[in-house]
Amino acid sequence: MWRGTSAVAITAALDPGGRPHNAARREGAMEMVVVEQPARAPSAVSKPMLEEPPPRWAVVVLAVVVVVPFLALMATVPVAWGWGLSWLDLAIGLVAYLVAGFGVTAGFHRYFTHGAFKAVRWLRVTLAVAGSLALEGAIIQWVADHRRHHAYADREGDPHSPWRYGATVTGLAKGLLFAQCGWLFQRESTNRARFAPDLLADRDIRTVDRLFLPLAAVSVLAPPVIGGLLTWSWHGALTAFFWASLVRIALLHHVTWSINSICHVYGQRPFATRTDDHAANFWPLAIISFGESWHNSHHADPTCARHGVLPGQLDSSARFIWLLEKAGWVFDVRWPQPQRFEARRATK
Ligand SMILES: [Zn+2]
Ligand SMILES: [Zn+2]
Numbered sequence: 001m002w003r004g005t006s007a008v009a010i011t012a013a014l015d016p017g018g019r020p021h022n023a024a025r026r027e028g029a030m031e032m033v034v035v036e037q038p039a040r041a042p043s044a045v046s047k048p049m050l051e052e053p054p055p056r057w058a059v060v061v062l063a064v065v066v067v068v069p070f071l072a073l074m075a076t077v078p079v080a081w082g083w084g085l086s087w088l089d090l091a092i093g094l095v096a097y098l099v100a101g102f103g104v105t106a107g108f109h110r111y112f113t114h115g116a117f118k119a120v121r122w123l124r125v126t127l128a129v130a131g132s133l134a135l136e137g138a139i140i141q142w143v144a145d146h147r148r149h150h151a152y153a154d155r156e157g158d159p160h161s162p163w164r165y166g167a168t169v170t171g172l173a174k175g176l177l178f179a180q181c182g183w184l185f186q187r188e189s190t191n192r193a194r195f196a197p198d199l200l201a202d203r204d205i206r207t208v209d210r211l212f213l214p215l216a217a218v219s220v221l222a223p224p225v226i227g228g229l230l231t232w233s234w235h236g237a238l239t240a241f242f243w244a245s246l247v248r249i250a251l252l253h254h255v256t257w258s259i260n261s262i263c264h265v266y267g268q269r270p271f272a273t274r275t276d277d278h279a280a281n282f283w284p285l286a287i288i289s290f291g292e293s294w295h296n297s298h299h300a301d302p303t304c305a306r307h308g309v310l311p312g313q314l315d316s317s318a319r320f321i322w323l324l325e326k327a328g329w330v331f332d333v334r335w336p337q338p339q340r341f342e343a344r345r346a347t348k
Contacts, residue, residue: 047194049148049157053187065135065216066181069253072246085243088230092223093244096133100219101252103130105290105317106324108139112199113146116305117321117333121204128208133219134252138212139205144195149260150302151195153277159183159190160260163278172265179261180254220245255289263295270310271300271344281313291315300344301336309336 079085107127110116119127128139136142145159152158160183162175192200199205208215220241227240267280279299286293291314294307301309308315324330 051189051191069246069250073250089243093248097248100134104134107131113143114303119330123329132215138209140199140209144190144192147195148190155276176261180257269296272346273299290317305333
């Protein structure tokens with residue numbers, strides 16, 4: 001099923017000179033195009049695709065972080081039926097979902113991975129911290145994985161393509177599961193030195209990256225502390241832990257991961273993407289994913305700050321970035337350029 005990719009060089013993450021693409025942007029290298037492996041391989045690109053795999057204990061921790069919140073998500077209906085859901089738990093959960101969610105979509109994804117805008121230092125650190133609260137992994141690994149995904153979308157080398165096991169019904173069912181979260185358990189680490197050298201060179205970001213475990217603990221423990229204090233009861237702490245920690249984490253996990261699975265199989269493809277790249281716009285996830293499910297548009301123009309570029313396509317991450325720009329904390333935003341998207345209109 002997989003096509004060989006030995007001749008395909010990384011493109012979306014690094015330009016052929018091996019620099020982060022936002023550096024290339026500044027110098028006017030506008031296009032994200034597939035290029036053949038250059039004769040003289042530049043330093044970052046010549047590094048292997050993978051680095052040392054994580055230790056086995058990390059897989060056990062990962063399993064707990066993925067499975068326990070998911071079980072809570074599965075239990076929401078009986079719990080809501082039996083004990084209800086208080087407005088307070090809903091409010092704490094919503095705020096936590098918004099903070100971690102925008103941290104991932106506007107922060108980890110559009111800013112750190114794709115350089116869709118620039119931000120003042122305190123906001124850069126804040127976005128890195130907020131995204132870490134989603135418990136989707138430490139920032140530098142997250143960005144390296146995602147840049148690798150764009151460089152090899154739906155071909156060999158993509159860390160989480162749902163087409164991995166072929167286009168048959170069983171192959172796709174297996175592939176969707178793999179793209180959803182099976183890939184996390186591969187014990188395969190994308191080489192950060194190759195795919196995220198810009199973040200490795202940034203002291204602030206290295207610090208946030210190192211603090212991932214304490215930040216994860218804050219994300220899990222803050223809701224029950226707040227719920228317990230506001231209701232002055234253990235019961236309030238427990239229900240806040242269930243709804244605003246476990247259920248909120250699982251929901252954001254699976255919404256984010258659905259972009260990797262569903263949005264590479266089902267939906268509309270108004271814009272042309274690279275051969276083999278199946279990225280599609282899947283409207284039912286637009287609101288809950290903060291606009292990330294306009295994934296075909298995103299793969300057609302990865303550095304664009306807005307993914308919902310067509311009329312009526314809600315994109316709250318783009319609105320969030322717009323508000324930050326109005327406040328003066330964000331600048332050089334790469335808003336959609338109609339002629340770029342027109343040039344990418346799918347012909348069929
Ligand atoms: Zn994708
Ligand atoms: Zn992306």
